[in-house]
Amino acid sequence: MIHLDSVTKRFPGGQEALSGLSLSVDKGEMVFVTGHSGAGKSTLLRLIALIERPSSGEVVVDKQNTRRVKRRKIPAYRRQIGMVFQDHKLLYDRPVFDNVALPLIIAGVSHRDAGRRVRAALDQVGLLHKEKQNPQTLSAGEQQRVGIARAIVTRPKLLIADEPTGNLDPDLSLEVMRIFRRFNEVGVTLLIASHDISLIDRLGCRRIALENGKLQQEVDPWP
């Protein structure tokens, strides 16, 4: 599903966020990327989401070489990837329902279908009863679940998450991970950046550790 071939990302200042990184994530896998801040986790995800482009090397996502995705086509490309962010990136001027419906509106789904799918997504994260509330009135954990509902409402095959549990306490973190797990069980490929190694170890998924933009080690999942 994701294939990186000696990818280097150099920023204008000259520092390298990623140096010759190669890795693969198969379809249906749930993989964690770990490492200290500045190790290149976020940059990796940003390259996959085409927020950045690599300085050199190839990033191939679902058989599409991102290098060949033209600027004009980036929105359509992004619509196929679910994205979850540490700071949720919700819109606080509208209720939960509208936040989750946004990707469907962007994709041009009809109103009736959108309503049905938004409720299904909210149900999956256990927030169906809060659809009319403003995200601001929700707890951090709930806000993150709204963010997840928004990411999965278009039923993407790939979901990437950048420190999704960064602002959550251990219980809430585990809850969020369980939700991710359930998506993985129905075939969604997940790539999650996190530094919460103890939590990751409890889930028993493959772990890619980055250090200074390079692959440090890969920990295979439990048998």
Add this chain to the structure above:
Amino acid sequence: MAVTRNSDAVAPVRCSGAFSIWLTRHASTSLGALGKLSRQPFASLMIVLVIGVTLALPAAINVIVKNTQSVIGGWSNALDFSVYLKMDLSVSEAEVLAGLIAQRADIESVDLVTSEEALAEFKQQSGFGDALDQLSDNPLPHALVVHPGPGNTSASLTLLQEEIGNLPETELVQVDTEWVHRFHAILNIVRQAIAIGAALLGIAIVVIIGNTIRLDIENRRDEIEVTKLIGASNAFVRRPFLWTGFWYGLLGGSFALLLVHYGLYLLKEPVTRLAGLYQGEIAVASLSFAESSAIVGGAVFLGLFASWTTAARHMRRIEPK
């Protein structure tokens, strides 16, 4: 997972439904933009006022010029001129001449004012009646008042006046309506000036709306970034701002119409009074339907143009970080 709108990640949009969805989206975006304006009524009202006043100004001056022109047009025997004949001409000779001139294709009619008639009129109007009675003979010549046909241009008129002036019977051709032409010329200059002024004010409106939209975009920068992050195209993020520009234009243009009509309403009474003093009937011409549509349509165009250029410029710049 090819890059197409209808990837299987998103339920395929059927073609027939796509248009109605597009329409529904636009309707809801337009109402959403209107709702945003109504949630900050004071700021929106200020913009609408500025646009309205800015547009009402040239529109009002235009109405005034139009009315003045129609009033002057009422005196459009402006083309007429007087021909004073030589003193030694008899009445019958003058009548023959009048008949000859009246036969010309470019002349509508010719009135003969004999020296007796002229003297009688002069006595009556000048108040020198008794003094004039002392004169042994009539000092006034016969005169022709020539009404040229409507097909004449100012060049053909000049030619006509020259030709008649060159007749052996003619003493003098007097064009006493030259000032009307001059006035028309002045009005035309005023019209041109209005056009230039309106163009400048139009630029001002574009700048005002553009600046407002720019501030709006800055205020909603986070929202734009997030929507782009989850796959919104530039067109999608631009849409609400275009509608905002549209509403500014529509409301501002309508307000300008309202201002002009109210101004005309206020002027109606004094104009009627003035007309009464001149024993005339002056109907104040208002804006025609075409002119009204042009004002509102122009305002909408300016609003859309301003928001389009502003949004297009800023949307490209705001990318998720």
